[in-house]
Every structure is written in structure tokens, then in C-alpha cells.
Amino acid sequence: MTTTLLEKEKQTTHFSFTGRGSEYFAIEIVNLLLTVFTLGLYYPWAKAKSMQYLYRKTELAGTPFVFHGTGKEMFIGFIKGVGAFILLYAVLMYGVISEDLSTLLITYAVFILGFLALIPVALHGMMRYRTSRTSWRGIHLGYRGELSDMYSTYLIGFFLTILTFGIYGSWFVVKLRKQMIDNVRFGNASLRYVGDGGDLFLIHLKGYFLSIFTLGIYLFWYTKNLLHFYVNNIVVLQEDGSYSRLQCDVSGWDVLKLTVGNILIVVFTLGLGIPLTTTRTMSLIMNNTVMRGDFDADALVQTEEAYDSATYESMTDMMDIGVI
Numbered sequence: 436m437t438t439t440l441l442e443k444e445k446q447t448t449h450f451s452f453t454g455r456g457s458e459y460f461a462i463e464i465v466n467l468l469l470t471v472f473t474l475g476l477y478y479p480w481a482k483a484k485s486m487q488y489l490y491r492k493t494e495l496a497g498t499p500f501v502f503h504g505t506g507k508e509m510f511i512g513f514i515k516g517v518g519a520f521i522l523l524y525a526v527l528m529y530g531v532i533s534e535d536l537s538t539l540l541i542t543y544a545v546f547i548l549g550f551l552a553l554i555p556v557a558l559h560g561m562m563r564y565r566t567s568r569t570s571w572r573g574i575h576l577g578y579r580g581e582l583s584d585m586y587s588t589y590l591i592g593f594f595l596t597i598l599t600f601g602i603y604g605s606w607f608v609v610k611l612r613k614q615m616i617d618n619v620r621f622g623n624a625s626l627r628y629v630g631d632g633g634d635l636f637l638i639h640l641k642g643y644f645l646s647i648f649t650l651g652i653y654l655f656w657y658t659k660n661l662l663h664f665y666v667n668n669i670v671v672l673q674e675d676g677s678y679s680r681l682q683c684d685v686s687g688w689d690v691l692k693l694t695v696g697n698i699l700i701v702v703f704t705l706g707l708g709i710p711l712t713t714t715r716t717m718s719l720i721m722n723n724t725v726m727r728g729d730f731d732a733d734a735l736v737q738t739e740e741a742y743d744s745a746t747y748e749s750m751t752d753m754m755d756i757g758v759i
Contacts, residue, residue, distance in 0.1 A: 448679065448730050452721035454492035456711030462488055463710040479513045480506030489713075493721055495571060496732060504568040512564075523549045555589040556582065562615055571621075574735045580618035588614045605639060606632030616669060622735035623674050630668035638664055655694060656687035666724060673735075679728030685719060693719050 466481035483506040490502035523546050530542025559582045566576040592607030609632040616628040642657030666683040693715060700708035700715075 448496050448726040450721045450724045451494045452717045454714045456714045459714050460710040479509030498572050501570045555585040559585040574622040574737055577620040578618055605636035623738050625672050627670040655691040659687045659690045677729035679726045679730040682727050683724045685723045
């Protein structure tokens, strides 16, 4: 048994990112111009083109990922998302123009609760859409989480974080990551997140105080520790019981050099160099991430059904929610 485990640990499958800043800049500058000229209506197509480029430049074992989402799908979702927000803001504005304090308080509460209620729906819908529209070697990913579970995980975690003045936040983040990642399927393989909230809390605690004591210098190592925690606790399980685990080897010095370089690029290009900072960041992370263990790509079998509703993919952007 020990020999088998050691042999598995020696098996390494590499990730890589082959995108170039100049290529991505050409895509993004066209996206920006068309989005401005169409008063924002082109945004869904812009996002689809950006994601398609970043996905096909991200490789596992030399094979690129493919994002199959389209601007048309995202546009339909974009319109639905805008409609939901217009409705919420209409309720709020009704309270404002009513000039009645009790009505204003009620409509404000409805707005806040409505916004809060949309977040789990947005995360759930985004995961369903984005995984369904992602493939590798023709094998599509999928998300099998239940909306009710997302609601309970998010709302309980949110209110416990408030009641504990933020202390529960680390456990909240981990539970949310488990909810999202544990329900992802990679063909007939499944993902698991094995991080612990206590470990994340200690990372934050250490990062907070050391960053203060070092006048901010430790922030780069703090960021490195968070990156390792989020990546290195992802496990891929295959049907035969074999498994592999992601491992990111980015160092604090790497983060420091990347951050300083990105800031200089943004400042001296007046923001036009942001596409270059994106490719630099992805290159650092993906080119220093591997999958260690027994990963058999030939054993993957397609199991997931298509899901083409991009409503909540767009809504996560409007609410400024990233993939946790």
C-alpha cells in the first residue's frame, strides 16, 4: 500500500497557460470599443470572446480547455439579469418618491433581502452554466448541486459571519467552496474540496498581523498562502477510487514581482495594459500548478447534460461576484 501511494505521488500532470498579452490585448481593445459603441449591449459577446481565448490557452497535459458559451446565450441571460435588477431598483425608487419613512424602510428592506436572495441563485446558475460550457478532450464538466443547498449554505454562513463580527467568515468561505466544488463533475470523475475553515482563519490571522508588523511587505506572502490554500485543497476523484491533488508552487517572491510589474504596467499604460496583467497572472499561476497523483485521462467518460441558460452568469458580474 505504501509503495502504491508513493508511486501515485510521483505521477505529475502539468497545467500550462500559453496566452500572450499582445493577443489578448487585441481581443480586449475590440471588445471595449464595441461595448462602448453599443452602449453596453455588446458586453455578453465581449465576455464570451474573452473566456474562449483564456480557456483555449489554458492546458492540462498539453490539451487545451474549451469554452463553448456564446454571446447569444449570454445576451439572453444579460437581459434577464438586467430585468431582475430593474425590478429591485424600481421597488427602492418607489419608497424614495413616496416621501413616507415607513414605506421607504419597507422598500429598502425588500431591496436588501431581494439582493441577498439573488446571490445564491446567481452562484448556482453560474456554476451550472460555466461547467456545462467547459470541456477538455471532448469531455464536458457539469454541476450537480441543488439550489436549496446553495441557499442554506450561503444564508446560514452569511448571517453567522455577521453575528460573529466576521470571525466565522473563514468557515463560511470554505463551506461555500465545498458546496460549489464538491458538486462539480469532470465526466465520470468528481472534484472535492478538502480545506478546513480553521486553517484559513489562521492564514488570515497570521497575514493580518504580519502585514502590519512588516509595513505591508508580508502581504505578498499572505497572498501566496491564500492561493495555495484555495488551489492545493482541490482533489480529483475517479470512479476506480484513484485520486489526484492540485498543487500550486507559486512563491511569495513570485507574487511580489508579479504585483509590482502589474501595477507598473497599468500605471504607465493608463490602464490599457490590463489584458497583459491578466495573461501574466494566469501564466504565473497555471505554469506553476500541477496535478499530483493517479490521473487517468483515458478513463474519463462523458456523463453530463448540456445546460445553456446564462442568466446568472451575467448576474454574477452585475453583483461583482467572482468564482470563489
